[in-house]
Amino acid sequence: MKIYSAAQIYEAINTTIEKNQITSNDLMEFAGTQVFNWFHTRMQGAQVPIHIYCGIGNNGGLGLVLGRQLLHHGYNVHVYVVNFSDKRTKDFLINYDRIKEFKIWPRLLSSGEEFPKMAKEDIIVDAIFGIGLNRETSDWVKDLIKYINASEAYTVSLDVPSGLYPNHAPEDKEAVIESNYTLTGQAPKLSFFLPETGVYMQQWEAIDVGLDQEYLQKTDTEVQLIDKFEVLPLYIPREKYAHKGTYGHSLIVGGSYGKMGAVTLASSACLRVGTGLITAYIPECGYAILQTSLPEAMVICDEREKHIAKIQYDIEPKAIGMGVGMGTDAATVKALKAFLKTNKNRLIVDADALNIFATNKTMLKSVPKGSILTPHPKELERLIGEWTDDFDKLEKAKAFAKKYDVILIIKGAHTITIYDNHLYINNTGNPGMATAGSGDVLTGMLTGLVSQEYDPIKAAIFGVYLHGKAGDLALSGLGYQALTASDIVAHIGAAYLDLFKEPEKPSAEAKK
Ligand SMILES: NC(=O)C1=CN([C@@H]2O[C@H](COP(=O)(O)OP(=O)(O)OC[C@H]3O[C@@H](n4cnc5c(N)ncnc54)[C@H](O)[C@@H]3O)[C@@H](O)[C@H]2O)[C@@H](O)CC1
Numbered sequence: 001m002k003i004y005s006a007a008q009i010y011e012a013i014n015t016t017i018e019k020n021q022i023t024s025n026d027l028m029e030f031a032g033t034q035v036f037n038w039f040h041t042r043m044q045g046a047q048v049p050i051h052i053y054c055g056i057g058n059n060g061g062l063g064l065v066l067g068r069q070l071l072h073h074g075y076n077v078h079v080y081v082v083n084f085s086d087k088r089t090k091d092f093l094i095n096y097d098r099i100k101e102f103k104i105w106p107r108l109l110s111s112g113e114e115f116p117k118m119a120k121e122d123i124i125v126d127a128i129f130g131i132g133l134n135r136e137t138s139d140w141v142k143d144l145i146k147y148i149n150a151s152e153a154y155t156v157s158l159d160v161p162s163g164l165y166p167n168h169a170p171e172d173k174e175a176v177i178e179s180n181y182t183l184t185g186q187a188p189k190l191s192f193f194l195p196e197t198g199v200y201m202q203q204w205e206a207i208d209v210g211l212d213q214e215y216l217q218k219t220d221t222e223v224q225l226i227d228k229f230e231v232l233p234l235y236i237p238r239e240k241y242a243h244k245g246t247y248g249h250s251l252i253v254g255g256s257y258g259k260m261g262a263v264t265l266a267s268s269a270c271l272r273v274g275t276g277l278i279t280a281y282i283p284e285c286g287y288a289i290l291q292t293s294l295p296e297a298m299v300i301c302d303e304r305e306k307h308i309a310k311i312q313y314d315i316e317p318k319a320i321g322m323g324v325g326m327g328t329d330a331a332t333v334k335a336l337k338a339f340l341k342t343n344k345n346r347l348i349v350d351a352d353a354l355n356i357f358a359t360n361k362t363m364l365k366s367v368p369k370g371s372i373l374t375p376h377p378k379e380l381e382r383l384i385g386e387w388t389d390d391f392d393k394l395e396k397a398k399a400f401a402k403k404y405d406v407i408l409i410i411k412g413a414h415t416i417t418i419y420d421n422h423l424y425i426n427n428t429g430n431p432g433m434a435t436a437g438s439g440d441v442l443t444g445m446l447t448g449l450v451s452q453e454y455d456p457i458k459a460a461i462f463g464v465y466l467h468g469k470a471g472d473l474a475l476s477g478l479g480y481q482a483l484t485a486s487d488i489v490a491h492i493g494a495a496y497l498d499l500f501k502e503p504e505k506p507s508a509e510a511k512k
Pocket residue numbers: 013024025027028031055056057058059060062084085089091128129130131132133134135136137138158159160185209
């Protein structure tokens with residue numbers, strides 16, 4: 001699903017108005033009616049008090065349309081105008097007049113006033129700010145937001161939780177609505193998926209607010225949300241006359257004394273994702289461990305006992321996953337440097353290999369184009385330096401990926417794959433995957449996919465999706481706490497099979 005920038009949304013609004021020869025208020029009326037229908041379908045006339053907090057921009061205008069329609073259908077509605085500025089928009093004013101048709105005068109809230117009384121069981125609609133928030137709010141509006149959050153009433157935000165900016169983090173972390181449900185116009189926003197800003201919402205749903213379909217379809221976005229609908233076309237089917245050579249020989253280079261499990265996990269994930277052959281290159285101490293725990297794998301041992309000191313082999317791998325459990329011993333650093341001088345194979349670089357690169361940045365120049373780097377946030381910081389907020393992190397990460405011509409996968413709750421100035425946000429996975437070794441599993445899966453001739457960017461998008469889906473499917477009967485990395489490996493098959501179950505609809509999805 002495309003994730004449009006705020007500028008693109010405004011352009012879509014203007015295009016829709018011009019093309020259909022309608023007024024901006026007609027469009028607001030349509031959007032407000034869609035929001036009303038959402039409420040009406042769920043509430044069926046229930047008399048729970050609904051408190052609508054409207055700003056003075058178009059987000060507030062939308063809140064007024066909703067309020068009028070709810071009143072018209074007999075709901076128990078209280079409308080407030082958060083009167084933070086006298087620069088009210090035209091459509092706000094039109095709807096401010098129209099709601100008075102119902103003999104309702106919204107209560108104007110301003111600095112120094114007592115805030116409305118609300119009960120925990122009431123419903124709050126947050127229409128204070130939308131994507132137009134462009135500066136820090138005044139203190140009393142922050143206090144109101146804190147007051148709304150403290151009420152514990154179920155809060156539905158229109159478009160975005162008020163207080164979230166489209167392109168940077170909030171200055172005051174407490175001055176953002178903690179939304180239970182965000183009904184967003186047309187498509188989700190980038191801020192919904194970043195750790196610093198995504199925490200303000202529990203669920204979201206995109207609703208059709210009538211924006212011009214042609215514009216939406218032809219407009220390329222920098223950011224995409226990845227679900228089954230997006231990955232299904234990437235899947236490469238197995239051929240009837242295939243043999244194990246068809247699906248590539250994968251090599252996993254890693255392990256050190258006490259960290260051999262990482263190689264076992266990566267290698268078994270690599271097999272499960274469908275590689276034809278798998279070899280693990282490990283220090284001597286891991287020989288018996290690997291051969292016992294994973295009989296399908298071949299093993300090449302380094303001359304050293306406890307860590308890798310010379311990467312040398314006589315096989316022809318299609319892809320090499322490196323770094324898991326490898327350690328950063330000086331001999332290993334030297335071995336990696338020597339290896340990079342001759343290596344032409346695409347690499348999937350993780351864990352200690354990333355840490356070695358972070359302290360020896362010139363080595364990055366020898367990483368073949370189209371290689372994949374899979375840092376978690378700490379490893380990322382070592383590579384690109386500190387960032388001011390998540391938006392800044394993405395800019396720095398984009399510049400890094402471009403400079404070294406690599407695919408950068410930033411692991412997290414919503415893992416983000418970055419390549420060629422594009423961001424692919426993954427929508428599978430769960431907090432149960434925050435457990436030792438789940439990153440090693442991803443490295444193995446990506447290696448196995450590149451070995452099977454998946455184009456590296458497709459392998460990255462598809463592999464991250466499949467990894468998260470395997471984690472989701474592994475949850476059943478286990479729950480978050482008990483889930484282990486081995487469970488993710490065990491469910492890779494189920495994740496493949498799930499691809500061919502009824503596809504999810506591309507819009508109107510709920511965030512987990
Ligand atoms: N027909 C339409 O115009 C549609 C409007 N929509 C709604 O319109 C919203 C965008 O509307 P607006 O551009 O009017 O912006 P908003 O309603 O988000 O916001 C704020 C207004 O206050 C001003 N402002 C921003 N930050 C402020 C601050 N800290 N203190 C005081 N004033 C501040 C802005 O200049 C803007 O006029 C979307 O998020 C969406 O909810 C959509 O539903 C699509 C249809």
